[in-house]
Amino acid sequence: MPERFREDLFEPDRKELSESPAYRFDLDRRQWIAIAGAGLLVTAAGRVVFSPGVAGAEIPPSTRLHLGEDGSITVLTGKVEVGQGSRTEILQAAAEELRVAPEALRVMLADTAVTPDDGSTAGSRTTPSTVPVVRRTCAAAREMLVRAAAETWNLNASQLRVESGAVVHADKRLAYADLARSKRLTSADDDSAPKGVPLTEIDDWTILGRALLKTKAREIVTGAHRYPSDIVRPNMLYGAVLRPPSYGAQLESVDLTHGEELGAVAIRDGGFVGCAAKTSYEARNAVKAIGKSAKWRIAPHPSSEGLGAYLKGRAQISGGGRRGPRRREHGDVDSVLAAAKTLKASYEIPFVQHAPMEPRAAVAEWDERNLTVWTGTQRPFGVREQLMEAFRLTAEQARVIVPDTGGGFGGKHTGEVAIEAARLAKAAGKPVSLCWTREEEFAWAYFRPAAAFEVRAGLSGEKIVAWDFTAYNPGTAGIETPYAVPNVRTQYFPCDSPLREGSYRGIGATGNNFAREVFMDELAGAAGLDPLEFRLANHNDERLTNVLRAAADRFGWSPGQSAGQNRGTGIAAGFEKGSYIAICAQVRDEGERIEVERLVSAFECGAIINPRNLQAQVEGCVIQGLGAAMSEEIRFEGGQLLNGSFSQYPVPRFRDIPPMETVLLDRPDIESAGAGETPIIAVAPALANAVFAATGQRMRSLPLRLHAA
Amino acid sequence: MARFAVNVNHEELSTESPPDRPLLDVLREDFGLIGTKYGCGEGQCRACTVLIDDQPRASCLTPISNVDGKSVTTIEGLASDDQLTKVQQAFIDADAAQCGYCTAGMIVEATALLKRNPEPSRSEILDAMNPHLCRCCGYRNILASVELAAASSEASDA
Secondary structure (H helix, E strand, C coil): CCECCCHHHCCCCCCCCCCCCCCCCCCCCCCCCCCCCCCCCCCCCCEEEECCCCCCCCCCCCEEEEECCCCCEEEEECCCCCCCCHHHHHHHHHHHHHCCCHHHEEEEECECCCCCCCCCCCCCCHHHHHHHHHHHHHHHHHHHHHHHHHHHHCCCHHHCEEECCEEEECCEEEEHHHHHHCCCCCCECCCCCCCCCCCCCHHHCCCCCCCCCCCCHHHHHHCCCCCHHHCCCCCCEEEEECCCCCCCCEEEECCCHHHHCCCCEEEEECCEEEEEECCHHHHHHHHHHHHHHCEEECCCCCCCCCHHHHHHCCECCCCCCCCCCEEEEECCHHHHHHHCEEEEEEEEECCECCCCCCCCEEEEEEECCEEEEEECCCCHHHHHHHHHHHHCCCCCCEEEECCCCCCCCCCCCCCHHHHHHHHHHHHHCCCEEEECCHHHHHHHCCEECCEEEEEEEEEECCEEEEEEEEEECCCCCCCCCCCCCCEEEEEEECECCCCCECCCCCCHHHHHHHHHHHHHHHHHHHHCCCHHHHHHHCCCCHHHHHHHHHHHHHHCCCCCCCCCCCEEEEEEEEEECCEEEEEEEEEEECCCCEEEEEEEEEEECCCCCCHHHHHHHHHHHHHHHHHHHHCCCCCEECCEECCCCCCCCCCCCHHHCCCEEEEEECCCCECCCCCCCHHHHHHHHHHHHHHHHHHCCCCCECCCCCCCC | CEEEEEEECCEEEEEEECCCCEHHHHHHHHCCCCCCCCCCCCCCCCCCEEEECCEEEECCCCEHHHHCCCEEECHHHCCECCECCHHHHHHHHCCCCCCCCCHHHHHHHHHHHHHHCCCCCHHHHHHHHCCCCCCCCCHHHHHHHHHHHHHHHHHHHC
């Protein structure tokens, strides 16, 4: 048996799902319900259905698996596909347990009227939570098919085997479709389905573990795939929304007739003003015309200069709850620190924006009191609740469908665009498509939290004997040190943030691990040890050792090495959400700028489900981390973003990618964890440590910048 | 408002439109060609790249009046009779797409590159592709796809 995925090893980040939509309608002044928390770990097992119908027929709500009489097999989950590969992974899981070729299966994702509620597509949970549920359901269905065949042939089930979508005995064969047509099968739910059917042992995997290609690749390369922004409905209009001129500005008055004169439907509802028209060009022009008449009450808003001090001054130091501060302590930190050789340092990280290639988009359609919204979100059921709340609908009246979406990175948890499209559609009496502009996506989507850190530690020889870590606002993921320290105090204070905040790849772990792993480098220097040796000397986690050694070996790390003139090497590691990352970096000091010359990553997330997709996830995550380390930083002043566009907010491009190598460590003895987040957390500290080695300048804030000479 | 006639993917199409309306909007909203994507509206991400008289251009920055009487090729116009082009096939084989939203623009750009330069160097590929953003950061597989397409064109020409 593989080592189980340890649910108890982590808690959801306190910044996960922290934002509600940005505004409220007059028609509903009630409090928005707190959706956070409850939905995060929900994993409905769902029913197995043997339908008398055929593919495409009505599938009852919460169905996990549907076998049609025509031989069609549909596996369903409430997870979404945003490029991370969930669709292919679910397909592999189901095909493996049902003993069918992947091509024989259809995967249906994220339709609240049909699929089970598998919670958010967040926290790297699809692999450790949803894949096992799908496997268990499909294994149970396989057992039911075997029993039905045994009954048909009047044989003992143990005499039968299953292969290629059929139950087989000697030269007798019953295809799943034949069994689905027989009257020997009935739908089952969690209670009635066979229990404890063994899952396929990893040594027997034939489909899991394989480098399967993305299942929708052909639709993507021909332009046929319909993303949320591509959905078209009969008589559909296009929408646009009036945004405030600055953060916190309140609308005082506006004249809608300027928009109506241009042929658009114009509506104001509380602070919401928007237009719908036959083309998005007309809708945008109508909003522009209306905007000229709008009077706003401007609110003061801070600047991104001095953000760390601003946050520390607005820390919530008391109170409890899932959103409140958090403190863990063991041992006697203060007295050990008082007696030891101590070091302390402060760190900061800025707000960053996810900037997925497809901005938020939704198409909303009303049929009397029933609302259907196609939208790009990582929380289909959460967004349905937001729609229910905004329009006072029952769960049966609101349906959210999530077509495979153009990127998320933790940035698409909220349903504001769905609500806006629905409000416009309600006013227009027609379906409305609303796609945020890039400008809107930068300014009005939520951000990865900015944060500040205070860290102290005590050394005794080469060992860390006390660790005192205080984090202001990053979130709690990755806040606990993976190193073995006898006396530890970890404190987290949420702060009153000037910008909307929420999830991101790794969320809190990006900042927490940056501060920790740069400080580890500083401690190694103080202890007189090579940074790799210092890390190895201060933990006893075999998996952490393995990634550190794998990255170092591939990189050619050696203690006391000299990378040459103006060059430096750095190392950093981390553990988060059940997986391990270590990265070695080499940089060159170019005077004005830092050139990244090489990145070597080693990653381990248990048993590898799809090496090709894993490689893509790790590389993409590392490169996204390269952007956050080297160039990404949201700047604002007077309530306005100063760099809310791709021309002003540089994200990695082809020419920014250094030579890279990725080592994937397979651990068939450990249950698979997710992989889309953890690789990001070691990039910035590895680079910061390499910059120190190259220049002697200690990098304690992001993005990395050389100090003026 | 004026009428504009455009040859799109070898088909004569026309639309009644304000002259400054972006070609991107016309393709998507009037002609139903949703394969071309909006990414930024300022020519910085190139998700909206199409061929205008065989030259790759950002359709978000191209007013419809600029393409009157010209020919436009979109991602939908590359494959013929379900036969994928070498570039499209290479993007599948080398697993270029994560979310795939940038893929259409990338494929159109690479198609134009290989047409004018069938054996591009790594550096020439980077020059052509660098204006394109992939926020999933699948750059290495995209680069591999373009190189694979170049290699397979070469093989078939030989």
